[in-house]
Amino acid sequence: MKIITFFNNKGGVGKTTTVYHIAWMLKELGYKVLAVDLDPQCNLSSIFLSTERMEEIVLEEQKVTILDAIIPVSEGEPYIPVHVEPIAENLSLLVGNLSLSAFEDKLSDAWTKCLEGDVYGFKVTSIFKTLIEDAALRCHADYVLIDVGPNLGAINRAVLISSEFVVLPVAADLFSLQGIKNLGKTLNEWKNQWNKRVLEYPKEDKTAIPQGKMQPIGYLIMQYTDRASRPVKSYIKWADRIPQVYLQNVLKVEQGDTSISVATDSNCLALLKHYHSLAPMSMEAKKPIFLLKPADGAIGAHFQAVLKCYEHFEALTKKILTKAI
Secondary structure, three states: OEEEEEOOOOOOOOHHHHHHHHHHHHHHOOOOEEEEEEOOOOHHHHHHOOHHHHHHHHHOOOOOEHHHHHHHHHOOOOOOOOOOEEEEOOEEEEEOOHHHHHHHHHHHHHHHHHOOOOHHHHHHHOHHHHHHHHHHHHOOOOEEEEEEOOOOOHHHHHHHHOOOEEEEEEOOOHHHHHHHHHHHHHHHHHHHHHHHHHOOOOOOOOOOOOOOOOEEEEEEEEEEOEEOOEEOHHHHHHHOOHHHHHHHHOOOOOOOOOOOOOOOOOOEEEEEEOOOOHHHHHHHHOOOHHHOOHHHOOOOHHHHHHHHHHHHHHHHHHHHHHHOO
16 A cells, blocks of 8 residues: 655645546546545545535534544544545545644644653654554555645645655746745754654554654645647746756756756656636546546547547556656
8 A cells, every 4th residue: 555645835726636636537447446534624525525415414414524533532532444535436535624724733733742752742643643554455556646735734744754655746836936935944854853752652562652753745736827738838838947946946956967858857747737617527427537528528639638638547547657666
């Protein structure tokens, strides 16, 4: 089982829909997949689930979200197995909760207690590792894909130290360059801080706590609009600055090859197009763009775009598989 978190502290770049599509493509390729919604906005859950199912969960207060498995542990009670929501054969979801952000303070407090060797502090900090491994074991997942919110808070810190691999979805603009710098610095700090806490863990067997691996395996450049099958010049202007910023700030390579562009950078997993009108069509049909059929409205030029989308996400997903080993 491989755990991959998609992490960016800048919102609005299409991260959640990308996680959704990669989860479906992994299923298409024959893998068993667990998608995990740890963004308090619950967008991933909303994409996967029907309106009726979301209303059942929220209005009837069904105890089926991630938070319902977290609360008992945070209150010092035994862990209750997290609910695994079936989506399709070999594809499952851990449902998000809008109140998850209220857990930030307890995680911050537990993070501090870990430095004192407090077992309870470690138990709370390790809660995402606990519930993800439990759920993945029950649905026999080969891959776990985690969607987190666009922030640098305590929830994301606890999730990242429980992750093996990290993918950075970014946009090609000035603010994303700054965001990559922030993310690189933050990932490095969290890793170092967790390594110090692991030394204080009072038990000899450390398998119950996260390893803090969080290895960056590349970045995705999101939502370009093409002209004559090429990204527009303004997009490439910013995109071609990303390889150096990623090398220096995320991989900590002081001076790389300055001639590298996104087209030749091995750390660039993909340049993902904006699929415009196909996106709402996908949301309405409750299926990924690349599985849309003429009955869903994907006819003519739309259907050709669906076929291209399949090729793009298949190539992207296979590239992630080669790096997440």
